[in-house]
Amino acid sequence: MDERKISLVMISRWLDFELVDHQPAKEPLFTHTDLDMKLGKHAFQVHAFTAMPAGSVKMRVRHAGQRSDYATTSSYDLPDQR
Numbered sequence: 600m601d602e603r604k605i606s607l608v609m610i611s612r613w614l615d616f617e618l619v620d621h622q623p624a625k626e627p628l629f630t631h632t633d634l635d636m637k638l639g640k641h642a643f644q645v646h647a648f649t650a651m652p653a654g655s656v657k658m659r660v661r662h663a664g665q666r667s668d669y670a671t672t673s674s675y676d677l678p679d680q681r
Contacts, residue, residue, distance in 0.1 A: 617659040 621639035628635050634642035640653040 613663050615661045615663050617661070619657040619659050 618638070623637055623639045624635040626636070627633045632642075643653065644650045645653045
C-alpha cells in the first residue's frame with residue numbers, strides 16, 4: 600500500500616490538476632471559514648453512506664511545464680556517491 604501511495608505522489612508532481620465547474624459561492628455560508636468561496640460545493644464533505652465529496656469532482660489534468668529545479672540538474676550531472 601505504501602508503494603502505491605509513493606507512486607501516486609511521484610506521478611502527481613509532474614501533473615497540474617485544475618478543478619473544473621466548481622461554482623464558488625459569492626458569500627461564505629459558514630462563519631468559521633471561507634473555503635466555499637474558493638472551492639465551491641467541494642469545500643466540505645457530505646455524509647450519505649460514507650463521507651464523500653458533494654457531487655462529482657471534475658478535474659482537468661495537464662502535464663506540468665519544465666520545472667527549473669529539475670531541468671537544471673540531471674542524474675548524470677550529480678557527483679558519484681560511492
